[in-house]
Structures are given as C-alpha cells and as structure tokens.
Amino acid sequence: MTPEERSGALARIADEVRTCQRCRLATTRTRAVPGEGSPDTEVVFVGEGPGQNEDQQGRPFVGAAGRFLDELITTVGWRRRDVFITNVVKCRPPGNRDPEPDEMAACAPYLRRQLEVLDPALVVTLGRFSLGTFMPGAKISQVHGTIRPVDPGTGARAARAVAMYHPAAALRATNLKETMRDDMSRIPQALIDARAARPAPEADEPAAGPTAPPDALEPIAEPATPELQPIAELVPTPEPAPVPEPATAPMTDPIPVDPIEPEMAAPDPPEDLEDLDQLTTLEVVIAPDRSPETDQMRLF
Numbered sequence: 001m002t003p004e005e006r007s008g009a010l011a012r013i014a015d016e017v018r019t020c021q022r023c024r025l026a027t028t029r030t031r032a033v034p035g036e037g038s039p040d041t042e043v044v045f046v047g048e049g050p051g052q053n054e055d056q057q058g059r060p061f062v063g064a065a066g067r068f069l070d071e072l073i074t075t076v077g078w079r080r081r082d083v084f085i086t087n088v089v090k091c092r093p094p095g096n097r098d099p100e101p102d103e104m105a106a107c108a109p110y111l112r113r114q115l116e117v118l119d120p121a122l123v124v125t126l127g128r129f130s131l132g133t134f135m136p137g138a139k140i141s142q143v144h145g146t147i148r149p150v151d152p153g154t155g156a157r158a159a160r161a162v163a164m165y166h167p168a169a170a171l172r173a174t175n176l177k178e179t180m181r182d183d184m185s186r187i188p189q190a191l192i193d194a195r196a197a198r199p200a201p202e203a204d205e206p207a208a209g210p211t212a213p214p215d216a217l218e219p220i221a222e223p224a225t226p227e228l229q230p231i232a233e234l235v236p237t238p239e240p241a242p243v244p245e246p247a248t249a250p251m252t253d254p255i256p257v258d259p260i261e262p263e264m265a266a267p268d269p270p271e272d273l274e275d276l277d278q279l280t281t282l283e284v285v286i287a288p289d290r291s292p293e294t295d296q297m298r299l300f
C-alpha cells in the first residue's frame with residue numbers, strides 16, 4: 001500500500017468506528033476513539049479502552065496514563081506521532097469498568113482491519129486485555145518485557161508482540177513505573193528483531209520507497225546486525241554512563257518466551273561492573289523506508 005492508501009483506509013475505518021452501534025458501549029460513549037498516530041509506522045501500541053478524557057476528546061491516551069505513555073515513548077527517542085496508538089475497544093466502558101467479552105468481540109474487527117492496513121513489525125500490548133488479544137493465556141507478570149510472534153489472525157500478518165503493563169497500573173503502583181521504563185528501553189531492539197523476522201516484501205508490491213536502499217527487497221536471513229539493517233542509525237546513546245550496560249543483560253523473567261536479546265552487544269562489561277540499571281539505548285528510526293506522507297500527528 002502507498003502512504004496515501006494507508007491513510008485513506010485508516011480514515012475510512014475511523015469513520016465507521018465513530019458511528020458504530022455494534023455493542024452497548026455505543027449508548028454510553030461521548031465520542032468513539034478510533035486511534036491516532038502515523039499511518040506509516042512500524043510500531044502499534046494497543047491499550048484497553050478509552051477512559052474519561054479519551055471519551056471526551058475522541059483521542060487515545062490523553063489523560064494521566066497517556067502522559068506517562070508519552071514519557072515512555074520519549075525515553076527511546078521516539079515521538080507519539082511516530083507510532084500508532086489505539087485500543088481493544090474503541091468506546092469507553094462506563095465508569096472505566098473492564099470491557100466485557102461480547103464488547104471486545106464486537107469491536108475486534110476494527111483493530112484487526114487497522115492492523116491489516118498498518119502491517120506493523122511490532123505490536124506493543126498495554127495491559128491484560130490487549131495482552132489477551134495478542135498472547136492468549138499469557139500472564140502479564142510473567143511475560144512483560146518479552147517478545148513473541150503474533151498470530152496473523154489478529155490482522156498483523158508479520159509482526160511480533162511485546163507485552164507491557166498498562167501505564168495506568170504503573171501510576172497506581174510506582175514500582176511498576178521502573179519496570180515499564182525498563183521494558184520500554186528494550187523496545188528499539190525488539191523492533192530490530194521484529195523487522196529481521198519479517199519476510200521480504202512481495203516483488204509486485206514493493207513496500208520500499210524511492211529512497212530505500214536497493215537491497216531492501218532481499219530476505220534478511222540472519223539475526224539483525226548493523227550491516228543488514230536498512231535503518232538510518234544505530235548508535236549507543238552518548239550518556240555520561242560509565243558502562244554501556246545490558247545490551248546483554250539476561251531477562252529476569254522466569255519464563256521469558258523468545259526474550260528481547262539485543263544484538264547490538266556492547267563490549268563485555270568489566271568484572272567490577274556495578275551499575276546494572278543503566279540500559280544502552282539504541283537510536284532506531286521508525287519506518288525509514290515507508291516514505292511518510294506527513295510528519296504531523298494524524299487522528300483517525
């Protein structure tokens with residue numbers, strides 16, 4: 001799809017969502033919240049459902065949880081408009097109650113169609129309802145910060161999912177804030193790994209824009225290395241940090257499934273390494289070859 005086709009298709013889905021009556025949430029919503037961000041992104045964040053602020057503004061993650069999400073996105077050098085943000089249900093459950101199974105089922109086709117259009121490399125799940133959509137049966141406390149392939153039936157035909165807690169949960173339990181920052185710091189590497197796992201674009205529909213390198217259509221057989229990545233930059237953040245830490249840190253999860261293991265290994269840490277909390281940040285440019293139509297935030 002061209003950038004124009006993608007934004008047109010997303011706009012049509014959003015129009016349907018705004019007038020949708022497929023479930024009871026239509027009767028209590030102020031405004032439906034289809035989603036927003038870059039139609040050309042490779043990274044989609046999926047939350048649970050709109051809260052009060054979102055219901056009033058028609059935009060996802062604009063309250064306190066949204067401010068924390070923005071902060072997290074910023075910590076890896078990305079901006080909100082570089083990614084796409086949406087929810088499992090597009091209308092607010094009254095009183096912020098959990099969405100009901102039949103509401104999620106009624107709304108699922110919208111998320112599926114959005115993912116078909118966006119064709120992301122990486123889906124970031126926020127909270128347990130989003131987790132349930134992309135990693136059925138998984139427990140958030142066990143899988144947060146880990147990555148695994150996404151069932152193409154979700155609409156994301158060649159993606160991996162990273163599980164994160166919900167930012168609202170982190171606002172209630174401050175120890176989760178650090179956990180979320182830590183999980184977020186692994187996401188640029190997760191994107192690199194997720195890209196490497198995607199098949200080459202079909203020859204009759206090159207995804208690469210005119211500025212893409214000529215080898216962009218080659219299958220990527222090996223795990224990500226700087227030479228194989230068609231991305232603009234991969235540089236360690238010039239932190240005052242004494243030691244460029246765990247690029248190679250093992251995941252602390254008891255059952256990490258295909259954990260995010262940065263390939264951009266820093267040199268082996270010295271024996272006397274003390275500060276293990278400092279993570280190396282990769283500067284990874286999202287979708288450099290999708291020739292975005294615009295750099296502006298798009299509401300859908």
Ligand code: URA
Pocket residue numbers: 047048049050051054059060061062065066087168
């Ligand atoms: N919580 C969510 O899950 N989604 C939003 O859009 C806002 C808060």
Ligand code: SF4
Pocket residue numbers: 017020021022023024025026032089090091103106107
């Ligand atoms: Fe339609 Fe989804 Fe809103 Fe229900 S939650 S009315 S299915 S858009």
